[in-house]
Amino acid sequence: xxxxxxxxxxxxxxxxxxxxxxxxxxxxxxxxxxxxxxxxxxxxxxxxxxxxxxxxxxxxxxxxxxxxxxxxxxxxxxxxxxxxxxxxxxxxxxxxxxxxxxxxxxxxxxxxxxxxxxxxxxxxxxxxxxxxxxxxxxxxxxxxxxxxxxxxxxxxxxxxxxxxxx
Numbered sequence: 001x002x003x004x005x006x007x008x009x010x011x012x013x014x015x016x017x018x019x020x021x022x023x024x025x026x027x028x029x030x031x032x033x034x035x036x037x038x039x040x041x042x043x044x045x046x047x048x049x050x051x052x053x054x055x056x057x058x059x060x061x062x063x064x065x066x067x068x069x070x071x072x073x074x075x076x077x078x079x080x081x082x083x084x085x086x087x088x089x090x091x092x093x094x095x096x097x098x099x100x101x102x103x104x105x106x107x108x109x110x111x112x113x114x115x116x117x118x119x120x121x122x123x124x125x126x127x128x129x130x131x132x133x134x135x136x137x138x139x140x141x142x143x144x145x146x147x148x149x150x151x152x153x154x155x156x157x158x159x160x161x162x163x164x165x166x
Contacts, residue, residue: 044106044107047107047110048102048106050112051102051105051110051112051114051115052071052102052112052115054111070122070123073123073129073130074121074122074126076129077122077125077127077128077129080125080128080129080132081094081125081128081129101118102114102115102118
């Protein structure tokens with residue numbers, strides 16, 4: 001819609017005052033919403049995407065595209081947290097933060113910088129997920145290596161000499 005700094009909008013703002021201008025724009029939005037509910041839903045879904053992954057413009061460089069991997073990593077971590085059988089108190093707190101913080105941006109205006117306060121949490125959850133995946137991979141490799149040994153090798157552990165001070 002028109003920005004208040006455009007000439008006609010600025011004049012309307014000056015004539016109605018801040019409260020009147022805000023009330024007029026709220027009424028205009030309600031009218032538009034009732035006549036275009038599907039378009040509002042589509043725009044809200046697009047704003048959800050923009051919040052988490054940024055503006056999908058092709059002119060962004062490789063660094064910015066790599067930075068957009070952070071939410072992907074974090075969202076995969078969230079999937080892991082949600083599918084775990086046991087939830088802790090911190091899980092509920094994180095879920096509350098991630099569900100409530102972006103809600104106003106889904107419905108109004110959004111840029112990817114509004115996500116920045118959540119970036120440390122996204123990295124944390126993503127790293128927990130990576131650590132879990134990496135830990136399972138290492139455990140699987142150790143079990144496979146252990147099964148491949150002969151029975152006499154499984155029980156044999158080399159004797160280590162005690163540390164001797166000089």
